Amino acid sequence: MDAIATEASQVRLLEERAKQRDLERRPTPAEAEAAVRTLIRWAGDDPAREGLLDTPARVVRSYAEFFSGYSEDPNEILSRTFEEVEGYDDWIMLRDIRLESHCEHHMLPIIGVAHIAYIPKGRVVGISKLARVVEVFAKRLQTQETLTAQIASAIQDGLQAVGVAVLIEARHECMTTRGVHKPDVDMITSRMTGAFKSDPRLEERFLNMLRKR
Ligand SMILES: [Zn+2]
Numbered sequence: 001m002d003a004i005a006t007e008a009s010q011v012r013l014l015e016e017r018a019k020q021r022d023l024e025r026r027p028t029p030a031e032a033e034a035a036v037r038t039l040i041r042w043a044g045d046d047p048a049r050e051g052l053l054d055t056p057a058r059v060v061r062s063y064a065e066f067f068s069g070y071s072e073d074p075n076e077i078l079s080r081t082f083e084e085v086e087g088y089d090d091w092i093m094l095r096d097i098r099l100e101s102h103c104e105h106h107m108l109p110i111i112g113v114a115h116i117a118y119i120p121k122g123r124v125v126g127i128s129k130l131a132r133v134v135e136v137f138a139k140r141l142q143t144q145e146t147l148t149a150q151i152a153s154a155i156q157d158g159l160q161a162v163g164v165a166v167l168i169e170a171r172h173e174c175m176t177t178r179g180v181h182k183p184d185v186d187m188i189t190s191r192m193t194g195a196f197k198s199d200p201r202l203e204e205r206f207l208n209m210l211r212k213r
Pocket residue numbers: 103104105106107108172174175
């Protein structure tokens with residue numbers, strides 16, 4: 001009886017492991033292309049029609065670009081800092097960083113801009129790196145709230161900054177081209193950490209810099 005019970009639990013364990021491996025395994029491009037052909041058929045068209053023949057391969061290549069952020073590490077991007085800034089200890093701000101992401105609910109584009117300010121603690125990072133951090137998180141399936149929080153945390157932790165402010169203004173195509181069909185609506189999210197959170201004057205100054213555009 002015990003032997004049978006043990007055997008059954010071993011089988012279950014092996015099944016669970018196989019399932020886990022299947023979840024972890026990245027589909028091949030051919031498998032991803034087959035999925036696109038299914039979606040074309042679901043839309044009501046014929047994937048074998050001439051104009052659509054190369055579409056699955058193009059879609060799969062586009063996905064590799066849209067979602068390239070999964071294979072990148074923001075900590076690595078922020079690891080190359082420099083100190084020779086003549087004791088500069090005021091904030092550094094980047095305004096209107098173009099943002100292209102995809103919502104995790106509909107996989108439709110989120111297009112907008114991100115604004116970032118941080119107060120360094122001795123070490124600063126090249127400004128293009130901040131834009132790269134935005135890109136790493138944007139090129140994943142996202143909600144705007146999560147995206148905003150992830151960018152702020154990565155800069156806060158990566159640079160051990162005195163404070164970080166992130167504000168994102170974006171349009172969600174799942175709102176403009178489907179569902180409620182409301183174009184021209186901007187969603188605004190913000191996340192303040194450290195000094196930007198504890199000192200309302202800093203937050204105010206940050207928001208003022210954005211109004212002055
Ligand atoms: Zn959506």
